[in-house]
Amino acid sequence: HDHRHAVVAVHLAAELAESLPRLASGYGLSPEDPKVIIVEAAKALLPGLDAGLVGKATRSLQKRGIEILLGSPAQSADARGVTLVSGERIDSRTLIWAGGVRAVETLERWGLPLGAAGRVKVDGFLGVEGLPGIYAVGDSALLIDEKSQRPSPPSAQLAVAQAETVARNIHARITGRRIEVYRANVTGEAVSLGAGDGVAWVGPARFSGNPAQW
Numbered sequence: 001h002d003h004r005h006a007v008v009a010v011h012l013a014a015e016l017a018e019s020l021p022r023l024a025s026g027y028g029l030s031p032e033d034p035k036v037i038i039v040e041a042a043k044a045l046l047p048g049l050d051a052g053l054v055g056k057a058t059r060s061l062q063k064r065g066i067e068i069l070l071g072s073p074a075q076s077a078d079a080r081g082v083t084l085v086s087g088e089r090i091d092s093r094t095l096i097w098a099g100g101v102r103a104v105e106t107l108e109r110w111g112l113p114l115g116a117a118g119r120v121k122v123d124g125f126l127g128v129e130g131l132p133g134i135y136a137v138g139d140s141a142l143l144i145d146e147k148s149q150r151p152s153p154p155s156a157q158l159a160v161a162q163a164e165t166v167a168r169n170i171h172a173r174i175t176g177r178r179i180e181v182y183r184a185n186v187t188g189e190a191v192s193l194g195a196g197d198g199v200a201w202v203g204p205a206r207f208s209g210n211p212a213q214w
Contacts, residue, residue: 009098010045010057013038014194017064036066037090039082041073041099046191053191053199056208060193074099101154103140115142116151124181126166135169137162145184158184 013036021031038045038061045061045068046054061068073085081091103118113121113129119142121129126141128134138159143152152158162182169179188202190212198212 009096010038010061011192012096012098013066014061014064014192014197017061017066018194036064037092038066038068039072039074039084039090040068040070043071045070049189049191049199050201050206053201053206053208057191057193057199060197060199060208064194101139107140112136117142119151125169125179126162126182127169133173135166137166143182152184155186157186161185 016034017036020034020036024031024034044051044054045058049057058068069084072088074082075085076083077095077097080093081089082095083089101117103114103120105118107114107118107120112131112134115121120136120140122136122141122143123129124143124146126135126137126143128136139154141152141162143162144150145152161184165180165182171177172179188200190198190200192198196210198208200207200212
C-alpha cells in the first residue's frame with residue numbers, strides 16, 4: 001500500500017505529521033511509513049503572512065519530514081492519487097483537500113456581478129458594483145485591497161469589521177449623512193504548527209514556536 005498523504009493545508013499537515021507515526025505503530029506499520037505532502041499552487045505557503053514568519057513555518061514543517069511542493073497546482077485527482085498541472089503524479093490513497101474558500105452558489109442565481117471564487121464584486125464602501133443600496137461582506141464579497149491589489153482574505157475578523165461598516169453606511173444613507181470607506185484593520189494572525197509550535201503576529205510583534213501558541 002502507498003502510505004503517502006497528499007495534503008493542501010498547513011495547519012492540518014502539521015497535525016498529521018505529529019500524529020501519524022503513533023497511529024502507524026498502532027496498525028503495525030513502521031512510524032516512518034506515512035509521508036505527508038503539501039501541494040501548494042502559490043509560490044509560498046501562507047500567502048499574505050509576514051515573509052519572515054512564512055520562512056519559519058516552512059522550515060518547521062520540513063523538520064517534521066513534510067514534503068512541500070510550491071508552485072504546483074493540482075489538475076485532477078482520483079482514487080489512487082493526484083496529478084499536477086506539470087504532469088507530475090503523486091500516488092496516494094489519501095487526499096485531504098483544503099484548497100481555499102468559495103462563495104455560496106446561491107449568489108450565482110441572483111444576477112450579481114461575480115469575480116474570483118464566485119464572490120460578489122464590491123466597491124470601497126462594500127456596495128455591490130452597479131447596484132446602489134445593496135452590500136456584500138465577508139466570504140461573499142470580493143474586495144480588492146488598494147495596497148496589495150489582492151482580494152481581501154475571507155477572515156472572520158475582517159467580516160465583522162465589514163459588517164459594522166455596512167451597518168453604519170446604511171444608517172448614514174437613511175439619515176442623509178456621508179457614507180464611509182471601509183478600512184481593513186487586521187490586529188493579528190496566528191497559525192498553529194502542532195503542539196508547542198506556531199507563528200503569529202500581533203501589531204508590530206512577531207512570535208514563533210511555543211509563544212505563538214498563546
